[in-house]
Amino acid sequence: MMKEEKIVVGISVGDLxxxxxxxxxxxFEDSRIFEFCTxxxxxxxxxxxxxxxxxxxxxxxxxxxxxEQAVDDKLNVFNCWKxxxxxxxxxxxEKIGEFAFKSLEAATKALKSETIDILLTAPINKKNIQxxxxxxxxxxxxxxxxxxxxxxxxxxxxxxxxxxxxxxxxVKDVSTHISxxxxxxxxxxxxxxxxxxxxxxxxxxxxxGINPHTGDNGVIGNEDDDVxxxxxxxxxxxxxxxxxxxxxxxxxxxxxxKNFDAIIASYHDxxxxxxxxxxxxxxxxxxxxxxxxxxxxxxxxxxxxxxxGLADPGSFKEALFMGIHVFRxxxxxxxxxxxxxxxxxxxxxxxx
Numbered sequence: 001m002m003k004e005e006k007i008v009v010g011i012s013v014g015d016l017x018x019x020x021x022x023x024x025x026x027x028f029e030d031s032r033i034f035e036f037c038t039x040x041x042x043x044x045x046x047x048x049x050x051x052x053x054x055x056x057x058x059x060x061x062x063x064x065x066x067x068e069q070a071v072d073d074k075l076n077v078f079n080c081w082k083x084x085x086x087x088x089x090x091x092x093x094e095k096i097g098e099f100a101f102k103s104l105e106a107a108t109k110a111l112k113s114e115t116i117d118i119l120l121t122a123p124i125n126k127k128n129i130q131x132x133x134x135x136x137x138x139x140x141x142x143x144x145x146x147x148x149x150x151x152x153x154x155x156x157x158x159x160x161x162x163x164x165x166x167x168x169x170x171v172k173d174v175s176t177h178i179s180x181x182x183x184x185x186x187x188x189x190x191x192x193x194x195x196x197x198x199x200x201x202x203x204x205x206x207x208x209g210i211n212p213h214t215g216d217n218g219v220i221g222n223e224d225d226d227v228x229x230x231x232x233x234x235x236x237x238x239x240x241x242x243x244x245x246x247x248x249x250x251x252x253x254x255x256x257x258k259n260f261d262a263i264i265a266s267y268h269d270x271x272x273x274x275x276x277x278x279x280x281x282x283x284x285x286x287x288x289x290x291x292x293x294x295x296x297x298x299x300x301x302x303x304x305x306x307x308x309g310l311a312d313p314g315s316f317k318e319a320l321f322m323g324i325h326v327f328r329x330x331x332x333x334x335x336x337x338x339x340x341x342x343x344x345x346x347x348x349x350x351x352x
Contacts, residue, residue, distance in 0.1 A: 006038045006072055007117045007324055012107040013043040014122030015129075016087050017096050018301025019311035021051040024122060026313040027320065028059050028075045036324055040067070040076040040116060042107040043099075047085050048077045055309055067115040080106040089307025097128030105133070108146050111292050118323040119143075119294040122316070123301045126168075137168035139296065140287050147290045152189045154262075154288040155275045155298060156322060161198075161262040162271040163190045163288065174267045175210055175223050180231040183207075187235055187242055190262050193288040196333045197326045198261075202241060206260040207232060208270055209245035252278070281312055284319045286326070293326050295319040 014020030024041060027033065041048060045063035052059060062074040070076040080102045086095070104124070110116045121139050136142040144151035153167045165186050166177045187205060194203035210228060211221035218225060228245045235242050246256065248265070252274040257263055265271025275283060276298060283298035297315035305311060 007036070007327055008067075008070070008115070009037045009039050009118045009120055009320060009323060010078075010107045010110050010116030011039060011041045012104040012119065012121045013041055013047070013100070014103070015096055015100050015125045015301045016043075016047065016085060017089055017091050017093055018123055018125065018303055018306050020122030020301070021048070022055055022306075022309065022311045023297070023313040023316040025051060025055055025057040025059050025075075026311070027317050029057060031073075033317075033320070034073050037118075037320070038070055038072050038076070040064075040070055040078050040110075042078050042080050042103040042110070044079050044081050044085070045077045047087070047099075048075075050087065054307070067110065078106065078110075090303040092125060092128055092303070094128050097125060098131070100124045100129050101131060101134050104129075104139070104142070108143065111294075112147065117293070117327055119292065120316075120319055120323055121294060121296045123297065123299065125301050139294070140167060143287055143290060143294055147292050147294075149290040150185055150189050151290055152186055152193075152288040154190070154193065154286045155272060156284045156286045157279045157282055157318075160257065160275065160279055160283075161194070162275045163262060163264045164268060164271050165264060165266050167268055169267065171267065171269075175221070178210060178223065178227060178266060180227060180234075183228065183231045184235060186264060187240070189289040190264060191240055194261055197286075197288070197293075197329050199329050199332070200261050203261045204241040204259070205243070205262050205264060206246055206251070206257070207242060207244035207264045208248040208251060208266055210266045212249065213247050214245045281314045282318055283315060284322045286319075286322060293323050293330070295323040295326075 011024060048061055060074040062071050062076045064070055064076050064078055085099055107119055111119045126138055140151050140153050153164045155162045165182060166174050169177055190205060191203055194200040210223045215221045215224040224245050232242055232244055248270050251257060285296040285298055287294040297319050299315055
């Protein structure tokens with residue numbers, strides 16, 4: 001796969017009653033960003049015009065109905081629907097959830113057909129987007145179905161990368177989901193992602209325990225001794241630099257996380273609370289393990305500030321540039337691995 005022209009970034013608009021539209025417009029008010037990519041928002045020009053006027057944005061919009069109509073120096077709007085949308089900032093609305101899915105569905109279709117190179121998703125409301133077509137706890141599981149691969153929620157900054165064994169799973173069910181097969185799969189996904197997408201030749205990975213103090217020798221649960229430790233030992237014997245399980249309560253506070261290229265947490269809050277505490281507003285939610293690239297900001301719809309012009313686009317910008325960075329890294333990785341020199345056959349009679 002060669003890519004000489006600008007990278008095309010497809011953007012799903014997310015929940016229109018949240019801050020998604022605002023952070024999209026704020027991001028592309030900086031005209032220098034058009035030097036790095038050609039952005040396409042999947043929504044409708046009526047909606048984007050309304051948001052532009054509401055927030056007093058100076059972004060130039062280009063309404064398109066075919067991807068061939070996209071231009072390099074404007075924020076392209078691919079029209080996914082014709083009907084009007086009633087936007088009420090801060091309100092949870094099932095109808096708005098329908099438009100969020102229309103945008104995501106169209107953007108995913110473009111990603112699958114390779115008419116866009118990267119998918120950047122604005123935040124959705126996981127409740128109001130639910131329908132017969134979308135029965136998933138979030139973007140990650142939907143994209144895993146549509147794009148193929150073993151998806152993994154990977155929260156990323158330049159200096160901190162946190163993956164999850166289980167993501168949107170109730171705490172009471174976490175231990176029943178964690179098996180040797182799942183641990184092995186997730187570690188392999190993180191390992192391959194660090195090599196292919198982030199250019200780390202020999203990744204060093206830490207894994208956090210399931211129970212407090214990793215079970216305290218069975219006093220607080222047996223899962224770490226019976227499931228986690230034997231599995232990590234086997235993976236390490238296979239040549240991967242995998243360490244743990246570590247007690248989660250002291251791992252980040254002691255700065256031990258700085259000794260690793262990535263950390264894998266056993267469940268959602270175990271990994272995301274320290275990640276967001278250390279990097280909130282600058283982190284990126286990257287879906288690792290997919291055949292295509294998807295990034296997202298590290299926050300939600302933020303209904304409490306929606307429509308007020310207060311939203312910080314920092315994480316969204318980071319997600320944009322992270323996607324571009326990963327896309328280029330994948331191209332480099334493909335070039336390096338596709339052109340491995342084969343030993344030429346020695347000519348008959350040639351000197352040894």
